[in-house]
Amino acid sequence: MESEALKTRLKIRRGEWGRPTTGLGFEQANLVILPKRYAYDFLLFCQRNPKPCPLIEVGDEGSHEARCAPKSDIRFDVPKYRIYKKGKLAEECEDIEKYWKSDLIFFLLGCSFTFERALIDRGIKLKHLEQGKNVAMYNTNLKCNPAGVFEGEMVVSMRPIKHRDLVKTIEITSKFKKAHGPPVHLGSPAEIGIKVLDVPDYGNPIDIDEGEIPVFWACGVTPQLIALRKKLDFMITHSPGHMLILG
Amino acid sequence: MESEALKTRLKIRRGEWGRPTTGLGFEQANLVILPKRYAYDFLLFCQRNPKPCPLIEVGDEGSHEARCAPKSDIRFDVPKYRIYKKGKLAEECEDIEKYWKSDLIFFLLGCSFTFERALIDRGIKLKHLEQGKNVAMYNTNLKCNPAGVFEGEMVVSMRPIKHRDLVKTIEITSKFKKAHGPPVHLGSPAEIGIKVLDVPDYGNPIDIDEGEIPVFWACGVTPQLIALRKKLDFMITHSPGHMLILG
Numbered sequence: 258m259e260s261e262a263l264k265t266r267l268k269i270r271r272g273e274w275g276r277p278t279t280g281l282g283f284e285q286a287n288l289v290i291l292p293k294r295y296a297y298d299f300l301l302f303c304q305r306n307p308k309p310c311p312l313i314e315v316g317d318e319g320s321h322e323a324r325c326a327p328k329s330d331i332r333f334d335v336p337k338y339r340i341y342k343k344g345k346l347a348e349e350c351e352d353i354e355k356y357w358k359s360d361l362i363f364f365l366l367g368c369s370f371t372f373e374r375a376l377i378d379r380g381i382k383l384k385h386l387e388q389g390k391n392v393a394m395y396n397t398n399l400k401c402n403p404a405g406v407f408e409g410e411m412v413v414s415m416r417p418i419k420h421r422d423l424v425k426t427i428e429i430t431s432k433f434k435k436a437h438g439p440p441v442h443l444g445s446p447a448e449i450g451i452k453v454l455d456v457p458d459y460g461n462p463i464d465i466d467e468g469e470i471p472v473f474w475a476c477g478v479t480p481q482l483i484a485l486r487k488k489l490d491f492m493i494t495h496s497p498g499h500m501l502i503l504g
Numbered sequence: 505m506e507s508e509a510l511k512t513r514l515k516i517r518r519g520e521w522g523r524p525t526t527g528l529g530f531e532q533a534n535l536v537i538l539p540k541r542y543a544y545d546f547l548l549f550c551q552r553n554p555k556p557c558p559l560i561e562v563g564d565e566g567s568h569e570a571r572c573a574p575k576s577d578i579r580f581d582v583p584k585y586r587i588y589k590k591g592k593l594a595e596e597c598e599d600i601e602k603y604w605k606s607d608l609i610f611f612l613l614g615c616s617f618t619f620e621r622a623l624i625d626r627g628i629k630l631k632h633l634e635q636g637k638n639v640a641m642y643n644t645n646l647k648c649n650p651a652g653v654f655e656g657e658m659v660v661s662m663r664p665i666k667h668r669d670l671v672k673t674i675e676i677t678s679k680f681k682k683a684h685g686p687p688v689h690l691g692s693p694a695e696i697g698i699k700v701l702d703v704p705d706y707g708n709p710i711d712i713d714e715g716e717i718p719v720f721w722a723c724g725v726t727p728q729l730i731a732l733r734k735k736l737d738f739m740i741t742h743s744p745g746h747m748l749i750l751g
Contacts, residue, residue, distance in 0.1 A: 297543055297544040300544065300547045301562055304551075304562055312551055315552075
């Protein structure tokens, strides 16, 4: 029998999804695909930066099935991919069959969508879900620990949280070590280099209402920012908010 | 001012120690040093086998100072090293200056000595410490998840624990995720491929008395067994029980 997660992956594979994977109950993952020559540096970068890059699984060279997503094919099972070439976003596409090579290695990193269900179950409202939006994501001035060619600043996701829910939110997300864990910052966006909260670098903007405070979590889009800044030859990732569903 | 940990490291560096590092309160680490050509496979092996190989730190190529042990020099600060060449233990020595090369990379893995202090503080007796012995370690039939050339079985450390302390022991060690975490096996050594408990593969034997049960934890000596079995060209490690002191 097919699990609900597999059913959703197959729907995505058939091209019947076409939207972000926010608001689903499943565990989800960020995807990074790199040629073997970058793999050591990136694996080390993840080891040194477990908050933005909590490693869930690394494929063998050329493999495109993830063990934590049985019967998956990571070339087709993400709703939208990004192709980075020489430090530029070259293309967004719905599968990566034409780019696949036998020297590619995939990395799955935990995703904050995984803890969103736990927050909702404890009565914490997540406005981007209620409004049918992708989460808001921002480049920051928080420096990552460098590893070889991978060096740069952290990307964060932001959720407006009511003051009365702050402690509970931190408590709950602290338990999700493999999904970015507790927030990296609360309030005062300027302190982490975010100038205009209304204009996220990725995803959709969301209002901060009376009684709310913006809460920031390390984000698995971080490697994409670094690929751009460090002008990596080649890298494939998911498109922000369009994750691989696990299970 | 020098910390107690640094003082002990300097004593070791001066050659004034000359024994295992069991029974000290400090956080401690297993040491693995490999040429760059093996580094990716080993890093991946650690990622896939966090119980025997919980990664604490990976050095940059050629670096011999560990960030988690300020002012350390990993070429001198372990009481005893092992040099493995072509799948054989070539030498045991007190420093590795003559073997050091700029393409070497060090890996520090968490060590069960770290949780021993927490067990003692909660009133759990550790007989090897009371008897001034090194812990007993065994090869097992528990398969590790392979990664490139690294493939083989787990080494475990064993401590006799009283029945009434078992739950508490598991509870406490479960919290030390970066120091092998909870046991991998309780009782019945034969089930994990240990034939004669009186003859450990590393360290000192210890009696199991009335009312006690042998408890097994994943052990950072695992990479040494694999280096032997897979006939790696070159690898340097600590000698079992002779760890790097952190802090």
